[in-house]
Amino acid sequence: MPARAQLTIDMTRPSFEPVPIAIVDFKGDSVGAQMAGVIRNDLQNSGLFRVIPQGSYIQQNVDATSPPQFPSWRQIGAAGLVVGQVVQSGGNIKVDFRLWDVVVGQQATGLSFTSQPSNWRRLAHIIADAIYKRVTGEEGYFDTxxxxxxxxxxxxxxxxxxxxxxxxxxxxxxxxxxxxxxxxxxxxxxxxxxxxxxxxxxxxxxxxxxxxxxxxxxxxxxxxxxxxxxxxxxxxxxxxxxxxxxxxxxxxxxxxxxxxxxxxxxxxxxxxxxxxxxxxxxxxxxxxxxxxxxxxxxxxxxxxxxxxxxxxxxxxxxxxxxxxxxxxxxxxxxxxxxxxxxxxxxxxxxxxxxxxxxxxxxxxxxxxxxxxxxxxxxxxxxxxxxxxxxxxxxxxxxxxxxxxxxxxxxxxxxxxxxx
Amino acid sequence: MRMIKAWMAMAAMVVVAACSSNTNDQQASAATTSVAPGSVGDFRQNVGDRVFFDTDMSTINDEGRQTLNRQAEWLKKYSNYQVTIEGHCDERGTREYNLALGERRANSARQYLIAQGVPAARLKTISYGKERPDPVGSDEAAWARNRRAVSALQ
CATH class of the missing domain: 2.120.10.30 (TolB, C-terminal domain)
Incomplete structure (x- = not known):
């Protein structure tokens, strides 16, 4: 029986399917797309995730804070959806991200932080670590x-x-x-x-x-x-x-x-x-x-x-x-x-x-x-x-x-x- | 010192000549005999500057003893040289262990030379582990040549 995609993975099991995940370019600032790229790369490279290509996303305009149209993400096979936004504020950037559990239709985790703009890569790695931890139950290792x-x-x-x-x-x-x-x-x-x-x-x-x-x-x-x-x-x-x-x-x-x-x-x-x-x-x-x-x-x-x-x-x-x-x-x-x-x-x-x-x-x-x-x-x-x-x-x-x-x-x- | 420098220059010329002519055995051996006695070239060609080891071993074998006997005689005759004995390994070991093994090999050769009467103060050691292969290669023949202790003259 093929297991239904879930937003959790037990990496100690003898076999598993990588978790299918969609990661939308972060909105609000041009660095948002670059941050999403870093997160995609981290998660894909872990071998535990399958990042769904952006070209197949049905819902084009996903709000960073309100719930997405879950059925359209289920339709492309996503178990998780990552959205975020970047706002310039007083010389810093404020970053919000959310991981939606598409299977059950609710937020799985989310983070908000402020930092110097030059730290954008680190912020992306920290977000990837948070996603990894939520899905695997293990600490992440991308901010290293x-x-x-x-x-x-x-x-x-x-x-x-x-x-x-x-x-x-x-x-x-x-x-x-x-x-x-x-x-x-x-x-x-x-x-x-x-x-x-x-x-x-x-x-x-x-x-x-x-x-x-x-x-x-x-x-x-x-x-x-x-x-x-x-x-x-x-x-x-x-x-x-x-x-x-x-x-x-x-x-x-x-x-x-x-x-x-x-x-x-x-x-x-x-x-x-x-x-x-x-x-x-x-x-x-x-x-x-x-x-x-x-x-x-x-x-x-x-x-x-x-x-x-x-x-x-x-x-x-x-x-x-x-x-x-x-x-x-x-x-x-x-x-x-x-x-x-x-x-x-x-x-x-x-x-x-x-x-x-x-x-x-x-x-x-x-x-x-x-x-x-x-x-x-x-x-x-x-x-x-x-x-x-x-x-x-x-x-x-x-x-x-x-x-x-x-x-x-x-x-x-x-x-x-x-x- | 001046004499030694002249000899070294001569030795270099002879090596260049030997390389540029051809690798015919007779000609090469003719070149060998014309290296200035007491020169670095003399040591390398007529004495032999290196000894070889079995896999993971640092004991001097029969061939190595003969080479080191010649080195000891030569070094006692030309007492103006200092020697750094470089220990090396093949690539079939881990980096840190091979540093230790190379040191052990260099020390084996040094102890042997001291036993033959070369003053200890003239003999230093250094290990290169598997970091400086000569020749560069990944077959049994290359590995055998790389498990070596080389006496470098200063």
Whole structure:
């Protein structure tokens, strides 16, 4: 029996139909059409919505505040209808939007806010988040940014610089100048700072830097004789965990960001790297080859109590704890190639969400229901294979490429931008 | 220092000549023998500036030992050079792990050279992980060449 379209969706079910939704250009100001475009793009890209083309809308003039002609929207198969208006007021814009439940014929949600006109894209993302939340029951993730490594140039001498863009690819800007290789950017919880690893001038060893995103001011996070790398903030932003190598061996350390005290967390002759805090900050997951091949381990965030959690075939790497705590995403390397997967924090319930010649570096959307990662194609003829960002929902059903101005790797998804 | 610079210039000329003529083995080996002793070109061509590793390994194999033995003898003879040993990996690993593995490989080569009598103070290490492939390629042959530690002279 074909299910009747509804304005709710349970994204954890094994199969579902995307919610058909109509989004009318917002009235009142020319930016209204652009805002509707951003909302359509967000919702369509989530894989959970099917945005009905505007050309098929029967009711042409929909008022932003009074109820629409529901039968005409039911006729084109819409379960939801989004309308809005933008009003200039005293140097600001006032935006009203409503989501109508076309099936039951009543308002599902609505918002009204005032902001600077330059914030129109953010306002559109916030509206898309409100629609997503009303329909899925999950927090949205559209009002977010992504830091990543922009790659260009010849395969044997690639330029790799840190860039930050909005989640949908807009407002791309470069954070490092590309004179030296910079890798593995990660956001602080406030989004005001990133940590990353960069080589020094004249090919001196890589070190971890802390950089203010807006001012561009950057500082070395500890000056160690060896390489420091693989940094990541604690959930409260007060600490950074990273690897530091000495005499060829890499162990995990935690640095207090304000006081710069360093605390050693592991002390093994193995490679211990890619550390990531649990969402509550009490544990750290990392990968280590202490048992032979690279596997995932969990320990207490102060160090100690280490236990292996990955037991499948192949090597496991780059574990990242979900912001909601229910899963750990990872990269898996087996004879057949690379995979992106998730498992529960105790190692059970392993599933593969994406696979290929090279897939690496998962990062979570703040709602813990979508993962971004990068795909690499094989190199050939002396040319580097393309590397691109992709996102996939936690069921592995819906994958799409995330547009970037250049080749791109190492994505880091930000928390929701503080409002 | 002046002498070294002259040798380096000569070595560069020889390399250019070898490239522009052809890749015939006999001619190439004739060019090799004419590289100035003690030059960077001499080190690269007659000693060998790199050793190779098995997948996910950092132990020096037999061929690597022979190369590093030659490097040690040469470096002890030409004691004016500093060396940065660059550790590299193939692309079949994750970025952060490969940075650590490259460091381990560079350190393996360094420890071996120290054991052969090269002063530790002359030997630095740096890891490039999988970020600087040479050659650029995605087949077994390219990966084997990329799992390497390269002794770069300064």
């Amino acid at each position: 940014r992504v830091a990543y490594v922009s790659e260009s140039g010849p395969g044997n001498n690639r330029t790799k610089r840190i860039a930050i863009m909005d989640q949908d690819g807009a407002n791309n800007r470069y954070i490092t100048d590309g004179r030296t290789i910079a890798l593995t950017p990660r956001f602080s919880p406030t989004l005001q700072e990133i940590v990353y690893m960069a080589y020094g001038e004249n090919n001196t060893p890589p070190r971890v830097y802390l950089q203010n995103v807006d001012s561009g001011r950057r500082e070395l996070l500890g000056n160690f004789p060896g390489m420091s790398f693989a940094p990541r903030f604690s959930p409260d932003g007060t600490k950074v965990v990273m690897s530091i190598s000495a005499d060829g061996n890499s162990d995990l350390y935690e640095m207090d960001v304000r006081g710069r005290q360093l605390r050693r967390l592991t002390n093994t002759p193995a490679i211990d790297t890619s550390p990531c805090y649990s969402n509550d900050g009490t544990q750290i997951v990392f990968n280590s080859d202490r048992g032979g091949a690279q596997q995932l381990y969990v320990m207490s965030s102060g160090g100690g109590g280490e236990r292996r959690i990955s037991f499948g075939e192949g090597r496991y790497a780059t574990p990242v704890w979900s912001p909601r705590g229910d899963f750990i995403a990872f990269t898996k390397i087996s004879s057949g190639g690379f995979g992106i997967g998730v498992m529960r924090p105790d190692g059970s319930g392993e599933r593969t969400l994406a696979s290929g010649f090279l897939v690496e570096g998962p990062t979570w959307a703040p709602n813990g229901r979508v993962i971004m990662f990068f795909r690499g194609q094989p190199s050939g003829g002396g040319r580097a294979g393309a590397v691109t960002l992709h996102q996939v929902d936690i069921t592995g059903r819906f994958e799409r490429q995330v547009p970037t101005p250049t080749d791109a790797s190492d994505p880091a998804w930000s928390p929701l931008i503080p409002q």
